[in-house]
Amino acid sequence: MTPSPRRHLRDSVVLGGAVGLFGVTFGVLATTSGLTVPQTCAMSLLVFTGASQFAAVGVVAAGGAAASAVATALLLGARNGAYALTVAHLLPRSVLGRLAGAQLIIDESTAMALAQADERFARQALWATGIAVYVFWNLGTVVGALAGDVIGDPTTIGLDAAFPAGFVTFVMPHVKQRPGLVAALLGGAVAVLAVPFTPAGAPVLLAGVGAVAGMVMVVRSGSVDPPGVSS
Amino acid sequence: MLLLIAAGAYGAKAAGALAGTRVHGQGRLQQLLMLLPPALLTALIAVWTLDGGSRLVLDARAGGVVVGGLAAWFRAPFLVVAAVAAATTALLRLL
Numbered sequence: 001m002t003p004s005p006r007r008h009l010r011d012s013v014v015l016g017g018a019v020g021l022f023g024v025t026f027g028v029l030a031t032t033s034g035l036t037v038p039q040t041c042a043m044s045l046l047v048f049t050g051a052s053q054f055a056a057v058g059v060v061a062a063g064g065a066a067a068s069a070v071a072t073a074l075l076l077g078a079r080n081g082a083y084a085l086t087v088a089h090l091l092p093r094s095v096l097g098r099l100a101g102a103q104l105i106i107d108e109s110t111a112m113a114l115a116q117a118d119e120r121f122a123r124q125a126l127w128a129t130g131i132a133v134y135v136f137w138n139l140g141t142v143v144g145a146l147a148g149d150v151i152g153d154p155t156t157i158g159l160d161a162a163f164p165a166g167f168v169t170f171v172m173p174h175v176k177q178r179p180g181l182v183a184a185l186l187g188g189a190v191a192v193l194a195v196p197f198t199p200a201g202a203p204v205l206l207a208g209v210g211a212v213a214g215m216v217m218v219v220r221s222g223s224v225d226p227p228g229v230s231s
Numbered sequence: 232m233l234l235l236i237a238a239g240a241y242g243a244k245a246a247g248a249l250a251g252t253r254v255h256g257q258g259r260l261q262q263l264l265m266l267l268p269p270a271l272l273t274a275l276i277a278v279w280t281l282d283g284g285s286r287l288v289l290d291a292r293a294g295g296v297v298v299g300g301l302a303a304w305f306r307a308p309f310l311v312v313a314a315v316a317a318a319t320t321a322l323l324r325l326l
Binding site: 018021022024025029039042043046047048049051052053055056058062063066069070072073074075076077078079080081082083084085086087088089091095098099101102103105156157158159160161162163164165166167168169170171172174175179180181183184185186187188190191192195196199203204207208210211212215216 | 232233234235236237239240241243244245246247248249250251260261263264265266267268269270271272273274275276277278279280281282284285286287291292294295296298299300302303304306307308309310312313314315316317318319320321322324
């Protein structure tokens with residue numbers, strides 16, 4: 001992307017708006033899955049990392065235990081730690097500034113920052129995208145939560161299929177490189193095999209552990225290049 | 232539950248942001264963390280589609296996920312994919 005004076009700021013707002021629609025979906029799915037409107041809104045305000053929020057709500061909707069909802073959400077949120085390491089040099093030097101900026105480090109803001117050619121643009125893109133996404137994600141959540149509250153039983157309108165299908169769009173960017181693809185296939189296989197033998201929630205956690213362990217062995221044996229940071 | 236998730240999710244971001252100045256660059260930990268999303272996401276997709284209460288079942292959900300998955304493959308946005316999958320599954324249940 002060639003940096004032009006305001007292009008990255010405009011892109012940030014457009015991206016934020018798109019994520020807002022996504023927030024509507026989250027609001028609908030969360031409230032139809034049994035969360036109250038205040039709980040749903042609090043989640044978007046405090047957690048602010050889409051995949052973790054969808055996953056936690058999905059686990060609860062599927063009848064899983066609260067502990068596995070928490071564990072799944074936290075494992076998915078761990079990637080934000082990797083993003084934070086990557087963009088930490090763009091954050092303010094003060095500890096307070098870092099702690100404030102940290103909440104805005106998500107898929108979208110990291111990707112926009114990394115797409116900029118120079119550091120000044122990257123810093124602006126990180127903040128602009130983070131703030132735009134935060135505002136629109138939360139506005140979308142409120143709208144969706146209020147709408148979802150009147151929709152009712154999720155299975156009659158097929159919402160139980162909306163979760164897994166929607167997640168296919170989350171996986172797509174991760175499987176462009178081979179390590180991500182291998183991890184995805186391993187994860188899916190481990191989970192399916194574990195379903196008949198383990199309590200609800202456990203298959204997904206086993207998949208995470210299994211896939212990473214498998215990748216460590218593959219990388220050590222030298223047959224696949226170590227993964228880089230995608231997107 | 233909500234507060235635990237919020238604290239943990241923010242903890243990951245803050246830890247990275249504070250540690251980042253010292254270990255800037257690509258560490259092994261960072262590479263491994265990036266493998267968690269694809270593994271967990273496909274695991275969630277598989278479980279939500281096929282889990283019938285401690286056994287694997289193929290029902291109306293699978294039809295919706297296949298159709299939605301195809302839409303995702305052709306780069307349809309999340310909202311469209313979710314709507315198409317939900318509509319397909321709802322239709323299959325009516326049959």
